[in-house]
Amino acid sequence: MISAQRSLSSSGGRMTPQRRMILETLESLTDHPTAEQLYVVVHARAPEINRSTVYRTLNWLETEGLVSSRRFNGDQRAGQFDPRPACDHHHFICTECDLVVEFEHPLIDTIIADFQRDHALEVCEASIVLRGVCPACRARLTQTAREAA
Numbered sequence: 001m002i003s004a005q006r007s008l009s010s011s012g013g014r015m016t017p018q019r020r021m022i023l024e025t026l027e028s029l030t031d032h033p034t035a036e037q038l039y040v041v042v043h044a045r046a047p048e049i050n051r052s053t054v055y056r057t058l059n060w061l062e063t064e065g066l067v068s069s070r071r072f073n074g075d076q077r078a079g080q081f082d083p084r085p086a087c088d089h090h091h092f093i094c095t096e097c098d099l100v101v102e103f104e105h106p107l108i109d110t111i112i113a114d115f116q117r118d119h120a121l122e123v124c125e126a127s128i129v130l131r132g133v134c135p136a137c138r139a140r141l142t143q144t145a146r147e148a149a
């Protein structure tokens, strides 16, 4: 993965301390928060950063290709922010607790490469979203089912 710093210096973007702090907060969260969820965490750490700064910074970071927004649940208002570019990984989402697990697999890259070659086209973005139940939720659901029986 290209580090944020490296891709920034090549694109000539302007990383201010506030923007860096917002990006670092996003990177520290593993659950791909919405802008509002990120704002709550940022504001708790740095009360001087307001909501519109967080929203504007997310737009800027996305324009710079440093983060990507995702619409896992199809709701346009609930875009979730991913501290990684759109093209380099895929996601598993737990339908019970919204846990996000990121994954990559060389076979997926092979499929895309074959498809591009066979159809003489260029794929710009690929995102596979697997939905299911994480181990903790599965254990909880199994327990509940057992108690109900």
Ligand SMILES: [Zn+2]
Binding pocket: 032, 082, 083, 084, 089, 090, 091, 102
């Ligand atoms: Zn991700």
Ligand SMILES: [Zn+2]
Binding pocket: 094, 095, 096, 097, 098, 099, 133, 134, 135, 136, 137, 138
């Ligand atoms: Zn879960």
